[in-house]
Amino acid sequence: MKLKNDLLLRTAKGEKVERPPVWLMRQAGRILPQYRAIRQSLSGFKELVQTPALAAEVTIQPVDELGVDAAILFSDILVIPESMGLNYELIEKKGPWFPKTITNANEVAALSSGAAAADNLEYVYEAIKICKTELAGRVPLIGFSGAPWTIFCYMIEGSGSKTFSKAKRFLYTQPEAAHALLQKITDSTIHYLQQKVNAGIDLVQVFDSWAGILSPAQYQVFAIPYIRQICDAIQGVPMTVFCKGAWFALEALDQLDCQVLGLDWNTQANFAKQKVTSNKVFQGNADPCLLYAPAKEIEQTVLSMIEDFGTGHIVNLGHGVYPDTPLDNVKTFVNTVKNFSY
Numbered sequence: 489m490k491l492k493n494d495l496l497l498r499t500a501k502g503e504k505v506e507r508p509p510v511w512l513m514r515q516a517g518r519i520l521p522q523y524r525a526i527r528q529s530l531s532g533f534k535e536l537v538q539t540p541a542l543a544a545e546v547t548i549q550p551v552d553e554l555g556v557d558a559a560i561l562f563s564d565i566l567v568i569p570e571s572m573g574l575n576y577e578l579i580e581k582k583g584p585w586f587p588k589t590i591t592n593a594n595e596v597a598a599l600s601s602g603a604a605a606a607d608n609l610e611y612v613y614e615a616i617k618i619c620k621t622e623l624a625g626r627v628p629l630i631g632f633s634g635a636p637w638t639i640f641c642y643m644i645e646g647s648g649s650k651t652f653s654k655a656k657r658f659l660y661t662q663p664e665a666a667h668a669l670l671q672k673i674t675d676s677t678i679h680y681l682q683q684k685v686n687a688g689i690d691l692v693q694v695f696d697s698w699a700g701i702l703s704p705a706q707y708q709v710f711a712i713p714y715i716r717q718i719c720d721a722i723q724g725v726p727m728t729v730f731c732k733g734a735w736f737a738l739e740a741l742d743q744l745d746c747q748v749l750g751l752d753w754n755t756q757a758n759f760a761k762q763k764v765t766s767n768k769v770f771q772g773n774a775d776p777c778l779l780y781a782p783a784k785e786i787e788q789t790v791l792s793m794i795e796d797f798g799t800g801h802i803v804n805l806g807h808g809v810y811p812d813t814p815l816d817n818v819k820t821f822v823n824t825v826k827n828f829s830y
């Protein structure tokens with residue numbers, strides 16, 4: 489079906505556009521009362537993720553309520569470890585938790601991977617098909633995965649962490665097993681994203697949320713080569729690579745076969761433009777806490793961000809929107825962009 493609003497795709501492809509597109513990471517979630525109502529009626533987060541009709545409903549909520557230029561499929565990066573054999577739970581108010589984690593090479597060898605893993609995620613592909621039907625071409629649908637390093641972090645650590653020191657210890661003490669695990673995650677992710685593309689997503693975003701905890705040298709060894717494999721394998725839709733905290737790797741990211749680079753709020757537009765010399769588009773990068781500020785300040789900051797980046801820019805935050813963000817402020821953010829023209 490032809491898209492009525494294809495601003496995001498035209499921008500990602502480097503075409504000239506009338507204004508930058510706008511959407512927010514984590515727009516489908518607790519900022520919306522509609523989401524909280526559905527979530528309350530269920531046994532938990534996983535039921536929502538694994539029930540395609542409900543996942544589709546909460547995916548579309550921010551399009552209706554906020555008027556953003558894209559929908560992002562409601563799901564989680566942790567479905568990949570689960571498809572490989574490590575189940576996750578979501579503990580209320582605490583976050584993800586894995587009862588079983590990876591500690592050695594034998595456990596890595598026992599994991600499923602590739603098509604065998606990706607085939608376990610039929611509920612995701614089904615949710616995409618429902619979203620595409622229900623969106624009826626209103627806006628593009630973004631599909632996503634975690635980057636191999638970020639997925640590795642959860643499979644070793646078993647939960648979120650400030651330091652991910654268990655995951656980093658594994659790199660130093662068992663580098664061969666680390667590479668074997670990163671390769672299995674990569675193979676699974678490639679099959680998964682390919683199936684998402686086949687199901688109808690219009691753009692892929694890869695989240696390397698914990699990029700910034702690796703040293704630049706480690707990032708070259710344990711992260712970039714695996715992201716590169718994903719970029720090379722996924723064809724047919726534009727791709728965004730968002731490596732949070734990886735300002736030090738921008739030159740390497742510039743070499744990837746992707747169209748868009750996501751930036752967090754610690755990276756200045758001018759700095760990124762100096763490091764990235766190919767014709768990549770930037771996505772980002774307002775501080776999520778800006779959305780606690782008065783409306784005037786939100787408007788001014790958004791407009792100066794648009795000016796700093798110039799054309800070839802997708803407006804977003806520099807990381808996910810926080811659940812306690814006032815909805816009116818999110819709307820001010822979105823509307824400031826929609827009322828702008830280059």
Ligand code: 1CP
Binds near residue numbers: 514516527533564566
């Ligand atoms: O019901 C709830 O509110 C539970 C919170 C929640 C939500 C709303 C989790 C658990 N996941 C999600 C949805 C989700 N996760 C989306 C939805 C689509 C959208 O953006 O609107 C996306 C893209 C993700 C991706 C994700 N999950 C990432 C990468 C992006 C990022 O924020 O860095 C990561 C790191 C996760 C792991 C995860 N899942 C859930 C939480 C609370 C976390 C983070 C835990 C941690 O801090 O380590």
